[in-house]
Amino acid sequence: MMVLKILDPASETLFSRLSEKVRLAPNFFRNSAVVLDLECLPETQVCDFGDIKARLRDCNLIAVGVQGGHRLQHEAALRAGLPLVPSGRPTRTDNRPAQAAGQTVPPPSRPTLVVSEVVRSGRQIYAPGGDLVVTAMVSAGAELLADGHIHVYGTLRGRALAGLSGDTTARIFCLSLEAEMVSIAGLYRVNEDFTPEIVRKPVQICLKEGYLCLEPFFPVGR
Amino acid sequence: MRIFNFFRPAQPPKVESSAHHAKERLQIVMAHERASRDGPDFLPLLQQELLAVIAKYVDVDQNKVEVKLDRSNEISTLEVNIELPSRRPEPRRQRAALQGAASTP
Amino acid sequence: MGQIIVMTSGKGGVGKTTSSAAFATGFALRGHKTVVIDFDVGLRNLDLVMGCERRVVFDFINVINGEAKLYQALIKDKRVENLYILPTSQTRDKDALTKEGVEAVMDELRKEFEFIICDSPAGIEKGALMALYFADQAVVVTNPEVSSVRDSDRILGMLAARSRRAELGQPPVIEHLLLTRYDPIRVERGEMLNVNDVLEILAIPLLGVIPESQAVLRASNVGVPVILDDTSNAGMAYADAVARFLGEQLEHRFVKPEKRGLFSRLLGRTA
Numbered sequence: 001m002m003v004l005k006i007l008d009p010a011s012e013t014l015f016s017r018l019s020e021k022v023r024l025a026p027n028f029f030r031n032s033a034v035v036l037d038l039e040c041l042p043e044t045q046v047c048d049f050g051d052i053k054a055r056l057r058d059c060n061l062i063a064v065g066v067q068g069g070h071r072l073q074h075e076a077a078l079r080a081g082l083p084l085v086p087s088g089r090p091t092r093t094d095n096r097p098a099q100a101a102g103q104t105v106p107p108p109s110r111p112t113l114v115v116s117e118v119v120r121s122g123r124q125i126y127a128p129g130g131d132l133v134v135t136a137m138v139s140a141g142a143e144l145l146a147d148g149h150i151h152v153y154g155t156l157r158g159r160a161l162a163g164l165s166g167d168t169t170a171r172i173f174c175l176s177l178e179a180e181m182v183s184i185a186g187l188y189r190v191n192e193d194f195t196p197e198i199v200r201k202p203v204q205i206c207l208k209e210g211y212l213c214l215e216p217f218f219p220v221g222r
Numbered sequence: 223m224r225i226f227n228f229f230r231p232a233q234p235p236k237v238e239s240s241a242h243h244a245k246e247r248l249q250i251v252m253a254h255e256r257a258s259r260d261g262p263d264f265l266p267l268l269q270q271e272l273l274a275v276i277a278k279y280v281d282v283d284q285n286k287v288e289v290k291l292d293r294s295n296e297i298s299t300l301e302v303n304i305e306l307p308s309r310r311p312e313p314r315r316q317r318a319a320l321q322g323a324a325s326t327p
Numbered sequence: 328m329g330q331i332i333v334m335t336s337g338k339g340g341v342g343k344t345t346s347s348a349a350f351a352t353g354f355a356l357r358g359h360k361t362v363v364i365d366f367d368v369g370l371r372n373l374d375l376v377m378g379c380e381r382r383v384v385f386d387f388i389n390v391i392n393g394e395a396k397l398y399q400a401l402i403k404d405k406r407v408e409n410l411y412i413l414p415t416s417q418t419r420d421k422d423a424l425t426k427e428g429v430e431a432v433m434d435e436l437r438k439e440f441e442f443i444i445c446d447s448p449a450g451i452e453k454g455a456l457m458a459l460y461f462a463d464q465a466v467v468v469t470n471p472e473v474s475s476v477r478d479s480d481r482i483l484g485m486l487a488a489r490s491r492r493a494e495l496g497q498p499p500v501i502e503h504l505l506l507t508r509y510d511p512i513r514v515e516r517g518e519m520l521n522v523n524d525v526l527e528i529l530a531i532p533l534l535g536v537i538p539e540s541q542a543v544l545r546a547s548n549v550g551v552p553v554i555l556d557d558t559s560n561a562g563m564a565y566a567d568a569v570a571r572f573l574g575e576q577l578e579h580r581f582v583k584p585e586k587r588g589l590f591s592r593l594l595g596r597t598a
């Protein structure tokens with residue numbers, strides 16, 4: 001689920017910048033459900049959720065709920081037909097000032113999805129907002145999706161798409177590469193283009209200077 | 223010995239070959255299926271009506287009714303076994319067998 | 328409580344019904360009370376392979392619909408003690424299989440039988456899903472051929488996600504691989520995937536390898552489960568597979584080409 005973090009509901013540039021973003025990838029965003037994150041709003045500020053809803057609709061986005069924020073804001077949101085949805089991740093604390101002097105705040109943890117059974121043909125697994133770790137093989141015809149990294153501790157025969165929402169630092173790792181297709185942040189390569197020194201080998205895949213780079217973990221002839 | 227078979231002239235397929243057997247079985251079962259394909263599934267109904275008639279005269283346990291069918295080339299038999307309750311205090315079983323025979327079309 | 332075993336494959340024509348008939352007969356021969364159920368509603372074939380097509384009065388669907396009692400629809404095998412067949416309807420379609428209806432029949436059968444074998448239809452639609460839904464164990468029937476292997480992988484995914492055990496979060500369905508129509512000569516020539524290729528891709532334990540055999544066609548022609556032909560390689564391979572299922576440790580036979588004499592090689596004839 002997409003989350004829109006509202007910093008300043010009165011901002012004039014919010015929706016113009018949003019519609020610009022949507023125009024870049026209209027198919028990706030078309031009629032997507034959006035949750036409004038109110039965490040950064042001051043407790044007393046209540047905004048016009050009906051207006052926000054309508055303006056999001058103009059951007060081809062559909063507001064479905066709110067998360068974070070406070071009771072008064074929740075009530076206002078509910079009146080506009082936006083229920084409170086439980087937050088899909090641990091509360092982020094890094095954006096706020098430290099609660100107490102001298103107390104260190106841990107960095108945000110990205111949820112990691114760990115799958116320990118074989119991912120069979122026809123199955124699709126998505127790790128939203130985090131990494132995907134598969135400790136078994138992935139069959140041809142299966143699809144792994146993650147916003148973060150993808151690790152396969154087995155043979156990768158299906159497709160793997162890391163950095164799905166644009167993270168260019170995401171990587172894919174597998175113990176044996178026999179994949180149909182691999183992709184990072186939208187850049188992809190199909191198996192026809194794999195060179196012999198990586199096929200059936202332990203491989204890591206990352207983006208280097210805008211190019212998709214597939215390299216064996218161990219130099220040939222180790 | 224296979225080598226002797228090799229010099230033997232080719233034989234026409236034997237009448238009792240498995241393929242012949244297969245054809246015969248299919249002809250019988252498919253003739254029945256074609257005949258009843260468009261008609262209603264009458265057996266459940268037949269059983270119900272039969273039981274209703276018998277139940278008018280004797281107490282029948284619905285769970286003690288056996289229906290058997292055997293189809294062959296010439297004749298098909300439908301056998302309905304209904305166990306009748308004993309009227310005596312000690313449980314002794316009597317069996318009434320209803321047998322019907324009908325030529326296949 | 329009886330064990331429910333589904334014979335499944337995804338792909339058609341790989342030998343599910345032949346294997347269902349063989350396994351059911353094999354269990355019964357070893358003294359286990361067994362019933363084999365045809366789930367291919369509308370395309371009834373198990374009765375032909377079991378040789379009881381002339382004795383079908385009521386069927387699985389009649390029982391589900393309450394039109395007949397379960398024991399009235401069960402056909403007792405005339406050759407083997409402890410063996411029963413539950414044929415399906417030739418006139419209805421797969422929608423006749425309701426989850427509640429099938430469950431009621433399964434519950435009743437579990438009390439009576441040690442093994443309940445569900446002969447699945449091909450495909451991944453309703454009939455196949457109903458056949459695998461209640462399974463405790465699955466025998467995945469696969470040919471050493473690309474489309475069959477991929478379809479088996481797909482059905483293994485279904486077992487992991489769509490079975491009742493998966494839905495209730497119970498221990499998963501136990502999976503077995505049965506490789507059928509295996510031709511060791513073509514494997515040796517490199518024309519056919521070998522056992523290890525298939526095992527590597529599907530990654531489930533191997534229950535048995537059934538060699539390609541003329542005995543299988545002969546058996547279905549005459550309506551006798553091939554396992555009763557104990558002179559044939561296929562019959563012996565099925566007997567081995569049943570024994571392994573019941574926990575015996577047996578080496579896999581018929582995975583290498585048989586050594587042939589000079590004469591038969593010269594003449595190029597096979598039995």
